[in-house]
Amino acid sequence: MSEEKEVKQENIYSSNDVSTLLKIQESTLRKYALMLEDNGYKFHKNEQGHRGYYDKDVIALKKLIELKKHPDMTLKQACIALMTWLSEKSKSNTDTIDIAQHERHGDGYNELLQKIDLLQKEQEKQQDFNKLLIDQLKKQQAHSDLNHQQLMDAIKVVNEQKQLIAATKEEKVSPEKKKKSWFKFWE
Structure with missing residues (x-):
């Protein structure tokens, strides 16, 4: 039994x-x-x-x-x-x-198992590579943001300087020209 x-x-x-x-x-x-x-x-x-x-x-x-x-x-x-x-x-x-x-399942099955293992390893490598690329993109974005901020600051300074130059030119204009009427503009 x-x-x-x-x-x-x-x-x-x-x-x-x-x-x-x-x-x-x-x-x-x-x-x-x-x-x-x-x-x-x-x-x-x-x-x-x-x-x-x-x-x-x-x-x-x-x-x-x-x-x-x-x-x-x-x-x-x-x-x-x-x-x-x-x-x-x-x-x-x-x-x-x-x-x-x-x-x-024969040799084909074993080959498929090997290919799956290979693909998993390749996928892990690809994920690591993607992480590296993302890190590089973040660094480039930070650098680009810094450059953009510096450029905006420079434009702001240039505009302020233009305003100062324009104000200085107005002060240099003779008081006679300032008092002209609008109809004497062609004189």
Whole structure:
């Protein structure tokens, strides 16, 4: 009974998940499963007869694929070798969770993760650069405001000097010219 509880707590994968995980077609997975069953391997099946794959099944299928890659080994021989390997209980330490994280979605998924990391680093650099630009703009604005204030002060001084010059010129004008009537203006 304790074994049944352990089995029920394990992940059960669908054939689609396992075929993606192992990078094989679902039809190839069915073929491998049938050959293993012919050699005595037991897969979990639901009421409709559909296979469910536990972590140990995925490990066994991965080992079968590795064995089949050997140039002198047929698929039937690989199944026999796998059953021998399993009966000796020399199970691999490979965990399907590790496989799932690194291989489930293939190389494209891992490349996307790397690109996301790169983009996050670039975004941080861009934010730092933006802060630097904002600081420079604030300094330029402060300098521009200072220049503007100095210019306004200079204009004010120039206008005051013009007024003083104009007042001085009026005082220098002879009193006779000041007393002329408007009709004597042309004289």
